Amino acid sequence: MPMKHLLLLILPLTILLSSNINARGTGDLGIVIERADGSVQLVETSNNTILGRIEGLGDLSHASAVYSRDEQFAYIFGRDGGLSKIDIINKKLVKRIKQSGNSIGGAISQDGRLVAVSNYKPGGVKIFDADSLALVADIPATYGNQGLRSKVIGLVDAPGQKFVFSLWDAGEIWVADLSSTEKPVIRKFKNIGKNPYDALITPDGRYYIAGLFGEDGMVLLDLWNPDAGSKRILDGYGKGEKKLPVYKMPHLEGWAIAGNRAFVPSVGHHEVLVINTLDWSEAGRIKVHGQPVFVMDRPDGRHVWVNFAVPDNDTLQIIDTESLTLIKTLKPGKGVLHMEFEPRGEEVWASIRDEDRIVVFDTETFEPLTSIKAKKPSGIFFTVRAHRTGL
Amino acid sequence: MPMKHLLLLILPLTILLSSNINARGTGDLGIVIERADGSVQLVETSNNTILGRIEGLGDLSHASAVYSRDEQFAYIFGRDGGLSKIDIINKKLVKRIKQSGNSIGGAISQDGRLVAVSNYKPGGVKIFDADSLALVADIPATYGNQGLRSKVIGLVDAPGQKFVFSLWDAGEIWVADLSSTEKPVIRKFKNIGKNPYDALITPDGRYYIAGLFGEDGMVLLDLWNPDAGSKRILDGYGKGEKKLPVYKMPHLEGWAIAGNRAFVPSVGHHEVLVINTLDWSEAGRIKVHGQPVFVMDRPDGRHVWVNFAVPDNDTLQIIDTESLTLIKTLKPGKGVLHMEFEPRGEEVWASIRDEDRIVVFDTETFEPLTSIKAKKPSGIFFTVRAHRTGL
Numbered sequence: 001m002p003m004k005h006l007l008l009l010i011l012p013l014t015i016l017l018s019s020n021i022n023a024r025g026t027g028d029l030g031i032v033i034e035r036a037d038g039s040v041q042l043v044e045t046s047n048n049t050i051l052g053r054i055e056g057l058g059d060l061s062h063a064s065a066v067y068s069r070d071e072q073f074a075y076i077f078g079r080d081g082g083l084s085k086i087d088i089i090n091k092k093l094v095k096r097i098k099q100s101g102n103s104i105g106g107a108i109s110q111d112g113r114l115v116a117v118s119n120y121k122p123g124g125v126k127i128f129d130a131d132s133l134a135l136v137a138d139i140p141a142t143y144g145n146q147g148l149r150s151k152v153i154g155l156v157d158a159p160g161q162k163f164v165f166s167l168w169d170a171g172e173i174w175v176a177d178l179s180s181t182e183k184p185v186i187r188k189f190k191n192i193g194k195n196p197y198d199a200l201i202t203p204d205g206r207y208y209i210a211g212l213f214g215e216d217g218m219v220l221l222d223l224w225n226p227d228a229g230s231k232r233i234l235d236g237y238g239k240g241e242k243k244l245p246v247y248k249m250p251h252l253e254g255w256a257i258a259g260n261r262a263f264v265p266s267v268g269h270h271e272v273l274v275i276n277t278l279d280w281s282e283a284g285r286i287k288v289h290g291q292p293v294f295v296m297d298r299p300d301g302r303h304v305w306v307n308f309a310v311p312d313n314d315t316l317q318i319i320d321t322e323s324l325t326l327i328k329t330l331k332p333g334k335g336v337l338h339m340e341f342e343p344r345g346e347e348v349w350a351s352i353r354d355e356d357r358i359v360v361f362d363t364e365t366f367e368p369l370t371s372i373k374a375k376k377p378s379g380i381f382f383t384v385r386a387h388r389t390g391l
Numbered sequence: 392m393p394m395k396h397l398l399l400l401i402l403p404l405t406i407l408l409s410s411n412i413n414a415r416g417t418g419d420l421g422i423v424i425e426r427a428d429g430s431v432q433l434v435e436t437s438n439n440t441i442l443g444r445i446e447g448l449g450d451l452s453h454a455s456a457v458y459s460r461d462e463q464f465a466y467i468f469g470r471d472g473g474l475s476k477i478d479i480i481n482k483k484l485v486k487r488i489k490q491s492g493n494s495i496g497g498a499i500s501q502d503g504r505l506v507a508v509s510n511y512k513p514g515g516v517k518i519f520d521a522d523s524l525a526l527v528a529d530i531p532a533t534y535g536n537q538g539l540r541s542k543v544i545g546l547v548d549a550p551g552q553k554f555v556f557s558l559w560d561a562g563e564i565w566v567a568d569l570s571s572t573e574k575p576v577i578r579k580f581k582n583i584g585k586n587p588y589d590a591l592i593t594p595d596g597r598y599y600i601a602g603l604f605g606e607d608g609m610v611l612l613d614l615w616n617p618d619a620g621s622k623r624i625l626d627g628y629g630k631g632e633k634k635l636p637v638y639k640m641p642h643l644e645g646w647a648i649a650g651n652r653a654f655v656p657s658v659g660h661h662e663v664l665v666i667n668t669l670d671w672s673e674a675g676r677i678k679v680h681g682q683p684v685f686v687m688d689r690p691d692g693r694h695v696w697v698n699f700a701v702p703d704n705d706t707l708q709i710i711d712t713e714s715l716t717l718i719k720t721l722k723p724g725k726g727v728l729h730m731e732f733e734p735r736g737e738e739v740w741a742s743i744r745d746e747d748r749i750v751v752f753d754t755e756t757f758e759p760l761t762s763i764k765a766k767k768p769s770g771i772f773f774t775v776r777a778h779r780t781g782l
């Protein structure tokens with residue numbers, strides 16, 4: 001057979017065979033931050049295995065991630081101001097930029113076309129094209145009359161191409177409408193309270209709630225009724241008069257909302273607070289093992305899982321959201337830093353940093369199912385976040 | 392160059408190039424049922440285009456679909472008892488079985504390993520292995536003392552590897568726990584009301600609610616408290632004393648739940664009912680253009696979109712869920728059969744059957760963005776359903 005004919009035969013065959021190489025769905029994928037190595041493990045949750053590692057992502061000591069709407073790309077926000085776009089199908093770093101000196105998190109717009117990063121230094125929010133990572137808008141967090149710039153925290157996306165964030169130094173909440181990137185429309189809510197340190201948005205994208213470090217209590221903004229302004233809630237929420245030592249500020253993104261109750265980590269106290277979401281009043285306190293860090297709801301809202309600050313970070317506790325009682329205490333190992341539920345809640349992944357592994361639990365039986373090696377794992381982020389507001 | 396060397400050069404190159412052919416995320420994919428042709432259009436929602444067509448799926452005149460947890464496969468439930476598994480990455484029919492004479496819908500288990508189909512004839516539920524489509528459990532809907540078998544409707548998945556469904560002829564609700572496929576555990580709730588015709592489960596998987604055709608009212612089962620039994624709610628819900636003609640039974644799967652309000656299609660009346668989900672009492676009625684069929688909430692809960700039965704099926708109306716008022720009426724064309732919101736709600740797709748096209752709307756401006764050709768399109772199903780309970 002002449003070579004030409006052979007090639008004509010082999011070429012389509014090769015394409016046919018090889019086109020399946022990367023052909024898998026991306027609905028069951030996720031990444032695990034390896035904080036010490038500046039790398040991520042790419043994982044899948046159908047058989048609970050590792051698919052590969054992507055390296056060279058800089059300082060990931062306090063990193064978070066969001067996903068593109070098609071789930072092909074993850075955007076990793078590093079503490080060093082680095083913004084990395086990784087391709088989780090082809091397992092490679094697509095682009096990495098250093099967009100500031102010090103950053104604290106990011107968000108992706110409702111339509112998936114804009115990635116926003118909140119910066120400490122210089123304080124503000126930068127908005128990038130999700131495709132190219134080109135800068136498309138820069139929002140310096142300038143406040144007062146002297147041109148001072150505030151650190152920005154609690155950045156989330158909201159419906160209507162909005163980003164909402166808080167100014168630590170200024171005590172302000174800003175709502176930026178990026179419907180036009182040439183002309184972002186910014187609405188500022190001033191005097192909201194002293195030193196907002198983190199914030200969250202409810203899963204429906206309606207309520208933005210910031211915690212205050214400078215005083216007890218929280219502040220709530222109803223994005224459906226912005227003209228009503230911000231409102232103080234939960235005046236008992238905070239360090240209190242005794243000024244308890246706080247070993248790790250709780251993460252507000254981890255709030256659990258089940259039915260009409262929200263479960264939030266106390267600041268300093270060994271308690272999980274229960275909030276009535278109908279009027280945002282306190283509805284109870286549940287004693288737990290240590291200072292809670294993440295309080296996360298199983299996707300069906302039946303249980304919440306809680307991890308803790310040092311020296312109690314070897315423990316996980318599970319609360320029944322109906323009886324408001326502790327139903328289980330687990331000791332998976334030293335340094336339980338983060339948890340992520342599989343999308344429909346049948347299993348939960350937990351990072352055990354000091355033991356260099358991830359443990360996957362059955363959420364019905366609470367039994368460990370798998371232990372997966374990872375280097376100093378911290379944040380775990382599954383692709384289902386692509387479809388959720390504020391995550 | 393000898394042929395062997397040339398091949399060595401070309402082969403890896405070909406693999407390298409072609410390995411990207413299908414390498415895309417699956418988070419923005421979906422299918423549109425083409426009811427008259429027994430085919431589906433494969434679509435993507437990032438640029439709103441068609442990616443391909445898969446044919447040979449039998450009678451799709453009342454078809455629905457669920458997705459595998461990795462989003463690679465869709466399972467299509469046809470009216471003719473056909474169950475088709477399609478690969479939406481490689482765009483092909485993987486397997487098709489005829490599992491009964493007449494079926495009405497299906498569900499996929501929480502862990503994604505089981506696909507259940509509810510059948511009219513012979514009445515019951517069959518459970519298949521999601522991978523092979525091998526039958527793994529058969530649950531005949533036998534009732535009473537004479538060995539009669541009931542038609543099964545309102546089949547949904549629930550947390551804890553459960554399937555919940557209703558028996559039309561028997562007036563019963565069954566909860567089947569498939570934690571063990573060898574020994575399914577079935578709990579039966581009898582005398583729930585006359586002729587349940589469709590049902591839904593709330594997004595958290597807690598409340599199962601069936602509509603009754605044989606009498607006014609609905610029946611609610613709290614799956615967190617099954618010992619409490621079923622409970623009658625909304626006694627004013629139904630055709631009422633006048634026995635209005637019902638042009639098309641509304642679909643209950645389309646219920647919208649926004650905050651503490653549920654929005655449901657009236658039966659026969661030109662109204663959308665508002666329900667207080669705190670006690671499941673009626674909280675209002677909103678006059679609309681015709682007999683509502685699907686009442687669906689934008690993912691942020693701010694609006695609900697409604698389509699209608701003949702002769703008003705050329706219309707879509709939009710309700711503000713806070714003021715409970717109609718804010719917009721659209722006339723996209725004849726035969727508006729179904730709507731599906733993109734996962735974060737920025738756009739909505741609507742099937743316009745009689746005009747052989749799909750229209751995509753911006754949900755902020757209500758402007759049509761794109762018109763896409765499809766043959767007699769009906770149900771639209773996006774991959775995000777893989778991650779949601781009861782869809």
